[in-house]
Amino acid sequence: MSALLEVRQSQQLSTALSVAQQASLKLLQMTSVELMAEADLLVAQNPFLETENAAPEASVRTEEPSCDVPEGDLPEGAPLEGMYSTWGAGAAYEGADPLEGLVAPESVRAALLNDALELDLSEKERSCIRCLVEELDESGLLTVPLNEAAEEYRAVVDASPAEWKRALVALQGLEPAGIAQPSLTEGLVEQVRRRTEAGDVDEPAARLLVTLLREHLGDLARADRKTLLKCAANDAELLEEALGLLRELNPRPIAFDAEATRYVLPDLVVRRANGRWRAFVNPSARPNVRLSDLAHERRAVESTELKPYLEEARRFLQAVDARTNTLLRIAEFLVEHQQAFFDEGPAALRPLRQKDAAEALELSESTVSRTTSGKYLQGPSGTLELKALFSNAVAATSDAPDGDEGLSGARILDEIRALVAAEDPASPLADRDIAEQLTGRGYVVSRRTIAKYREKAGIPSTRLRRRKASE
Template identity: 35%
Template sequence: MPPRHSLVLRPTQSLAMTARLQQAIKLLQFSQSELEAFVDAELVDNPLLERAQDLSDAGEAGDRLEAVQTLPTEQASQQPPDWSDWDEYRNEEPWSPQDRAAPATAGVESDWSLEHLPQPDVGLREHLLEQLRLERLSQRESTLAAALIDALDPDGYLRAELPELAADLGCAPADLEALVPRLQELEPSGVFARSLQECFALQLARLDRLDPAMQTLLDNLPLLAEGRWSRLQSLCGVDVDDLNEMVSELRRLDAAPGHAFAAPSPETLIPEVLVTRDATGIWQASLNPEGRIQVRVDASAYRQLVRRCRTAGDRNYLSERYQAARWLERSLQQRGDTLLRVANALVGTQQDFFEQGASGLRPLTRRELAEKLTLHESTVSRAIANKHLACPRGTFALSYFFTTAIAGAEGDAHAAESIRQRIRSLIEGESPEAILSDEALVALLKQDGIEIARRTVAKYREAMNIPTSRQRRRQARLAG
């Protein structure tokens, strides 16, 4: 029987992620600095947008906002904008990148020059590739060397498995092995090391200080970490003064030579949420007016410009700019409302933390908070991403207050973070004569109603960079 074709209408439901919806989602998870940069770009691009102060906040909040934010002169002026040159502006060609980069004093004699412009930071990869051009390498060797540079970790170490990398590049592992010593001669000293010992050895060799005693010390760095100085003196064949001098030399070396090229620029941290106690003694959350970013649509300017439009293209452009400005205004308001809802629910759940500290943290997951607020879990995750909270106990990331639950001896639950802080306080309170082992910590925690395994205690202790009881006992003997 031949196939038959027919048209059938079937109703279906689907969620379409429009461009504005996608931008609204990104807006929610932006950090303070990212949001500031995004809004600044929109203010430059859209002539109908301007910054707005939160007129609903009065008194102290208004004073704080005025202290940290000074509006530009043209925005602070109460005079209505002058759009008399709209016809000329409309007919002008868009600015070119060269126009934007031109100095404001163009045509005026000054000592301005390109040398006065801030130079971009050079990354580790660019720094090494620049040196690679001066090396006498064949084209194939240069290609393999560039691949090795790309395989470096941010700290400058080469931790990639060379056989696997060679298979990807279609060469023999010996070809890469032969290149590594030549690349280790590049700056910074210690780059392309495969271990901490090799990194120190490369730097000491550059300083002509890699003698047999120092090499022996590098081969036995675990003994140095454990504080076994007498054993090191015996292995290196030096006295205590020489060993002290050798250790001092190691401390002057750079354990991560690549970090000098990957250090991020410092960023001012402005918490978006403030937590204070109200008159009834309950801790409440509020948005920080000093960090809140708001914009408003200049409707009067829009009406003036629409009346001056002569073509449909001009009217369409203004309509698009007006709708984009309205969307950004609403999205920023919705972002603040969502963040405040999440922060209030979080603070309401963690009241004991603000009274007692980390020991008062309650187990809380993003899903639990999302169900409480009738939000999607992903919305809660985006709302707390890159956000911070300031309270009398300090400044904390919002994600700090979400921690898993560990069952207690009597059926109650304890937050993992509070258990970690309890372990830290027990170790900090131990005496040099009675160092607590992991088994002893398990017993002490059990007395507090917390039953966890010894391996869990060891995992938490290692995560807090606390040495083992054996290492702490040696350190106590050396200090005493």
């Protein structure tokens, strides 16, 4: 074989592996709902994929699944038709309710689309709005450049730049004010503009606030009163009016991540098996898809036009297999490590970092992060994100009880709440006092850490608690 041919084959193999890895990473970071939608889309577009009539039977796993990402084509003579039906090698929870954890009231995105239907727009422009709504980030902003969005959705709607522009302007004109703006600053400026048009604020204060937002955002964040007052021509009253208006604005027009309308379909469930809590795959959260009969027909397999579709189908099924095995492997590690959490609740959460899981499972931290983000677990006390089983540790002294490796964040909150609840209202504990009491129990926790977690729990400062007690 010539050196040139070897180089070409090496380049082709490298490209194939890269494509396979990209497919696996794409599916790894998808939520279960996104994965199901992706499967439905591929079944509709790819002749080598079909939906199975019956779900594969659940089987209890007897050996550790591989989390390696499959790369390249399948081995010669591999049983393609059975590939998907065997991917869920992890134990499936036959008692899982497919509707548990699924919430379906009208979403904010759907409300925006309904409002857009009332606008005087062409069908193409309405289609553009549908695409733009999908590109809104978790705050309701459109940070993707319009030309990039148009290019990305060209296969969905072939609209002109002018039509895309009209669609964007129409979307930005909907409620709430600030929706689909390119940045937080422009979102706030749009809110000021509408309130000014409605006569709700004085124009001088509105103009000053717009200037501060666009030219002195850093000074606003630092509360640099000297600079801000200079911008207001030393008019302290005008500055206070502008800052008062700023406090009334919403920097996040729509908080998609806080919506109660988000669909959550647990990827896994936790139940007791042989006296231990164990993680199982939720069969309702995995796509019921396999290679179609067309994959067995020689004319189709050898077709130059159909070959890319067959490769895509194989990569998808391999990537789903890798996703499930990696997800189950990490979940089993977390559940085994956090047995007390499922028995006693959040206060019993043991310190555990993503780095610890990565090292124990011989994975990269980025893989652990992608796998646990947006993946949910149905436990005995409800549905929680897999990431919630991680918790930073606080170092403990040698006198720490039960050989604990330290306090988790959840345990710190629980300890602080208990100490504050038992304190003398007339002489409340200072953060330093709480830190000293925990140190006396064998845990070294700094005063600054106590203050951070106290504020996180919404517990007022010592001064405010004393004032409330004297009222």
